[in-house]
Amino acid sequence: MSRIPVHIDVDTGTDDAIALLCALMSEDKIDILSFSAVAGNAPLDCTTKNTLDIADMMGNKAPVAIGAAEPLIRDLRVAISHGKTGLGNVVIPSATRPFSELSAYDQIYESACKADGELIYLGTGPQTNLALALKVHPDLKDKIKRVVLMGGSLIGGNTTQTSEFNAYVDPEAMKIVMRSGIPTTMVGLDVTLQTELPVWVIEELRKLDNKYAKLAVQVMDFMLIRNKEYGFDVANIHDALAFCAIVYPEVIKTKKYFIDVATAEEMVRGMTVADFRDVITDKEPNVDCAEEVDVQGFWNWMVDLFKSKEA
Numbered sequence: 001m002s003r004i005p006v007h008i009d010v011d012t013g014t015d016d017a018i019a020l021l022c023a024l025m026s027e028d029k030i031d032i033l034s035f036s037a038v039a040g041n042a043p044l045d046c047t048t049k050n051t052l053d054i055a056d057m058m059g060n061k062a063p064v065a066i067g068a069a070e071p072l073i074r075d076l077r078v079a080i081s082h083g084k085t086g087l088g089n090v091v092i093p094s095a096t097r098p099f100s101e102l103s104a105y106d107q108i109y110e111s112a113c114k115a116d117g118e119l120i121y122l123g124t125g126p127q128t129n130l131a132l133a134l135k136v137h138p139d140l141k142d143k144i145k146r147v148v149l150m151g152g153s154l155i156g157g158n159t160t161q162t163s164e165f166n167a168y169v170d171p172e173a174m175k176i177v178m179r180s181g182i183p184t185t186m187v188g189l190d191v192t193l194q195t196e197l198p199v200w201v202i203e204e205l206r207k208l209d210n211k212y213a214k215l216a217v218q219v220m221d222f223m224l225i226r227n228k229e230y231g232f233d234v235a236n237i238h239d240a241l242a243f244c245a246i247v248y249p250e251v252i253k254t255k256k257y258f259i260d261v262a263t264a265e266e267m268v269r270g271m272t273v274a275d276f277r278d279v280i281t282d283k284e285p286n287v288d289c290a291e292e293v294d295v296q297g298f299w300n301w302m303v304d305l306f307k308s309k310e311a
């Protein structure tokens with residue numbers, strides 16, 4: 001079976017790092033054409049460095065493009081739970097290769113052209129890079145087969161009462177992407193808050209001796225410690241579930257809604273509003289929204305993936 005061509009856009013951060021590791025362990029199923037990084041969990045210099053360092057450490061040579069340092073029109077707001085560097089207290093070797101010569105918006109376009117209409121775009125941060133790519137290259141919307149996002153929520157938020165972090169940081173970008181017409185899957189808080197990292201998963205990974213598992217355990221340990229400092233007993237690997245939905249789509253159940261993103265009122269900025277009651281009659285449902293997740297299936301998939309890299 002031919003491999004799925006993907007572009008991965010991240011704001012590497014801790015849970016982005018786990019998603020990257022899962023993708024880097026899945027190259028029998030996916031062909032990573034390129035990466036891009038965006039400011040979000042940490043400033044751009046951190047998220048780009050973290051992404052390149054992880055790819056390089058795992059031997060992947062796909063180009064890593066530097067993306068947007070700020071949202072389209074808002075001031076950047078970084079997350080505090082990923083530490084100053086975005087990877088907490090985890091230190092990894094610096095990459096020996098340079099970043100892509102292309103900007104993120106040109107890198108996305110180049111990979112979409114290369115994939116000849118088959119590209120799957122995974123976005124796990126604020127969607128500034130893809131929004132810019134759609135503006136600079138208007139024909140891009142016809143060249144991406146599907147956008148899979150960790151972002152948004154049907155109900156509730158984690159940054160404000162109504163809004164999820166990636167949508168909150170750059171609501172205008174999320175709006176552009178969700179209304180682009182590209183088939184889109186939203187893996188939002190409705191499912192990612194159900195996948196709280198169980199102790200048995202870390203303990204299974206701690207038994208392993210491969211470089212992927214060793215880095216994942218360091219990151220997960222930091223996430224649990226840091227979340228405890230903020231009064232949470234759990235850590236959510238939001239982004240890895242979005243990646244999982246690409247290679248193991250049955251892990252989630254989706255329903256298509258018309259989704260719009262609140263950008264006008266500051267109080268609800270970044271709220272991804274689903275038209276549950278078909279009130280908006282002049283717009284077709286545009287986003288496949290994850291409503292259910294096979295939690296056990298997700299964790300079994302992740303543990304098996306890390307075990308598959310044992311010598």
Ligand code: RIB
Nearest residue numbers: 013015124125165166238
């Ligand atoms: O709301 C969770 C999302 O925001 C995750 O992608 C996390 O990495 C942050 O980017």
Ligand code: CA
Nearest residue numbers: 011016124125
């Ligand atoms: Ca992220």
